[in-house]
Amino acid sequence: MDTKFFSIGKSYNKVDAIDKVTGVAKYTTDIYLPDMLVGKILRSPYAHANIKSINKEKAEALEGVKAVITWQDVPRVVYSTAGYPKETIPGVVPVPMEYLEDKYLLDNKVRYFGEPVAAVAAVDEETAKKALELIEVEYEELDAVFDVDDALKEDAPEVHKGTSKNVIRDTIRRGDIQKGFSEADYIFEDSFVTQPQQHTCMETSTSVAKVDPSGKVTLWSTTQVPYHIRRTISEVLGLPMSKVRVIKPAIGGGFGERQMIQNELLCVYLALKAGQPVKLQLSREENIAYTTQRHASKIKIKTGVKKDGTITAMQIDVKTNAGAYTGHSPYVTKAMFTKIPYRVENAEFTANIVYTNLPDSGAYRGYGNPQMSFARECHLDRIARELGQDPIEFRLKNFVKVGDPNPLNLNSDWVLESCGIEECLRKGAKAIGWYEPKEALKDETKVRGKGFAISMHVSGTSAEPDFSSAQIKLNEDGTALLLIGSPDLGQGSDTGHAQIAAETMGIKFEDIKVISADTDFTSFDMGSYASRQSYVGGNAVKLAAEKVKNRIIQYASEMTGIPKGNLDTQDGWVVRRENKKKVVEISKVAHFAVYQSREPMFINESASYKALNCPPSFAVHFVEVEVDKETGDVKILKYVAAHDVGRAINPTIVEGQIEGSAAQGIGYALTEDMIYDKDGRLLNPNFTDYKVPRSLDMPSVESIIVESIEPSGPYGAKSVGEIGIAPAPGAIANAIYDAIGIRIRELPFTKEKVLSEIRKN
C-alpha cells in the first residue's frame, strides 16, 4: 500500500539554496572578527625526524607576532585523530588504546613530511610567514618508509614504537574456510592495488577561534563532527564543555576529510595564547599534501566456487597504508570486510594495518568500500566469465536476500529486511543495453566495452552505538524550528530532515526552519559521516516530530472537544482521522496552546534515536567505455547508476548524491593519484597535477532510483551519500576488460597505464 505523502518524495528546493546562489551564505573562510589574527603552521621538512631542539625566541620577538607554540607549550595529552568517543573506539579490529590514541597536538618527533612542528598567530599573513622562518628547529633525521611492503620488512624503520614491523594485524573468521575451499570445484585468486585519493573539498580546511574574557571559546570550523570536536577540545585542553561552543557554518565540502580532527585544536590553542581571535586556513597545497587521504591498499582475494556458480569460500588479505597515525585505519580496514553483499558461509579476512611515514589515511566517502568493491567486483567478473555464466545471474545467485541474517557481519542478530538489488540490476542492464550485441566500430583504433559493479553500504555507523537526537519547537503561529546537531555538508540533510519533520507533524514543508550543527543550541549528534543522516538522524527527527504531533492533537482536542483518538494532522491542518476532513488549522492550535489553553504550553519536544542496525543500501553502476588503443585513453560513453535507497525523501537530492559520488569514483578510477618522491614529499599538490574530473570529463549519469522501503527507516529511507563512489572503479575496470580483453588490477587507469598494458599484451 502506498500512502499519500505531502512532503516525502518531493523534490523541494534545498533550504539553503537561496543563500548559496546570492553569496549570502557565510562559510568559515568568510568569518572576519575584529582583531582577528592569521594563524600559520610550520611544517616538517623531513618525513621522519626527532626534534632535537626548537627555539622560538626570534619569532616571538618579531613585531606583530602574538603567539608561537611548539610541542613544549601544548598539553601533553594523547588523542585519536579519528575523533570517536573513547568508549566506542576499540570496537572494530581490536587495537590497543595506545595505538588508537597516538597523537599529540604537537610532538618532539615528526612522522611525515609536512607534519606540523609549530604554529604562530600574527597580525597579518606576511608577519605570520616571517615568524615561521624565524623559528629555529634542529632535526635528527631518521630513516623513513612509505610503501606497505617495505614497512613490513624485518629491518624497516619503526614508525610507532611497539608495533612489530609497523603492523597491526587481525583476522576475522566466519564458518570454516578450509571446508569451504574443499567443497569448491574451482578456486580463483587475484591481487589488486589501489592508490590514495584526496578529498579536495573546494573550501580548504579552516578554523576560526575566539575566546571571550569569561573564558568561553567559540570555534567555527569546516567540520563534519562538531560534537566530537567539542569533546576532544574538552579532553585535550581541559576545558569544560560549557565553555566550548563549536559551530559548523556553511561548509565547502566534507567527504570524510572533516570527520577527522583537523587543525581545530591548534587554532583554539593559538587563540587562547594570543588572547585574540585566530583564523587558521590551509592553503590548497597544504590541504592536498598534508591532510588525510583515502587508504592506498593491496588486496588479495581467493574464492572457491562450485560448477553451478555457488561461492563456497572467500579468503581476503588486505594491507592498508595507514600513514603515520592510526586514526580511522582500523575501522576503514574492517569496513572492507563488512560490506560484502554476497552469501559467503566460509570466509576469512586478514587485515594488515601498516604504518608508514605518510600523512595519516582516514575517512573518505565509501570508507574502505571503494577499494574492496573494485577488487571484489573485478574478481567476480572474472569468475563469472571463466565459468561461462552471465555476470548478472552469477551475482544474483550469490547475493544476500531479505531474511538473511546479518549480512554486515556485525555483532548483532538482525536480519536483512529490504534489498532492491535485483530491480537495480534489471533496470540498469536494460538502460545500458547489457544484452545487446557489440557493434564493430569503423575506427579500428577504438574499441568499446561494458561493465558493471555492485556495492553495499551501511546507513549509519556499524562500529559504534549509533545515535542521533533532534529537537522541534512549534512557534505560536504554527511554524516550526527543527534543531539538529547533524551538519549539512551540502548533501541536503537539512532539507531532508525538514521534509521528514513536515510529513510527520502534518505541517507544510515551507513552514519549517532548520538550524543544525551548533553545539550550544542544537541537540547532540555523532556527526555527518557513515551515510547516517537520513536514516539515523531522520529517525530521531521523526520521533521528535511524532511527539509534537501528539501535542498538537492534545490541544486541538481541548479546543474542539473532539476526542484525541479521532484526530490526525496533515498539510497544516488538524483533520478527522477517519476521513481527513479539516477540523482546525495547526496555526490556530499552536496559538491556543500558548495563549488560551487551561494549561498553556510552548510545544518544544526532543527525542533520541539509537540505531540498532544500519540497514544496507545497494547500488550497481553500469558503464560503457571506449578505449583508444593508440593513446590508452578511456572515454566513458554511458553511465547508468541504479540505487536502492529505501525511499527517496527528496529525489533531486538523491540524484545529486548519485551523480556527485559517481564523479568522484570516475576521478578515482581514471586520473586521481598522489605521487610522492623518495623523501615522502607530494609531487602533485595542486589542481593541475592532481586531476579532479572537470565538466568536460564527466559523462551524463542516468540515475535509477529503486525504493525497497526499509521497515526500520524513516518512511522507508536508507542511505545514498557514500555508496555511489564504491561501484565506479570496478564497473570501469570490467568495461575496459570487455573492450580490450585485459584485466588491469591496479588503479588508476591512466592513459599511460592502459597503453602500457595494451602494449604488453
Added chain:
Amino acid sequence: MKIDFKVNGKDYSLDIDPTLRLIDILRDELGLTGTKEGCGEGECGTCTVIMDNKAVNSCLVLASQIRGKEILTVEGLEKDGQLDELQESFIRNGAIQCGYCTPGMLMSAKALLMNNPNPTEEEIKTAIAGNLCRCTGYNKIVAAIKEVAGN
C-alpha cells in the same frame, strides 16, 4: 595608489596597494565575501567574477588591472529583489550542493550567456571547464545553464 573601478554598478575610488589581488579587494576591502577562494592559483575557478563582460579568476587579477573596469560579482546578479534566472535555475535543478563553487560557476555561466545566448551543451561544458565542483558531478549544473540558455 588611487584606483577607480565599478563593482555591481557602484563606483569605487580606493587608495590601495596596486599589488593586491582583485579577490582581496572584493572580500577584504568591500566585504563582498560571495566570491570565494579555492586555490589562489587560477586552477579551480571558484573565485570567478565578470570583468568587462569576461569571466576572470579574481585571484589572478591585480588591483592595477581593474582601473576603469566594470566588475560583476555574485552579489550583483540579483536585481531589485529578483533573482537572476540563472540563480533560479540553479536552485530549481538541484545544481547546488556545498555551494562553494556556486558563485564562480554562476559567473562563468553568466559570462557565457552574455556573449552567447544560445550555447550548445558542449559550449556550456567548455565555459565551465575551468570551474571545479567536487560535489555535483556537473550534470545538474549543465542542465541548469541549458534551461536558461533555451530562453
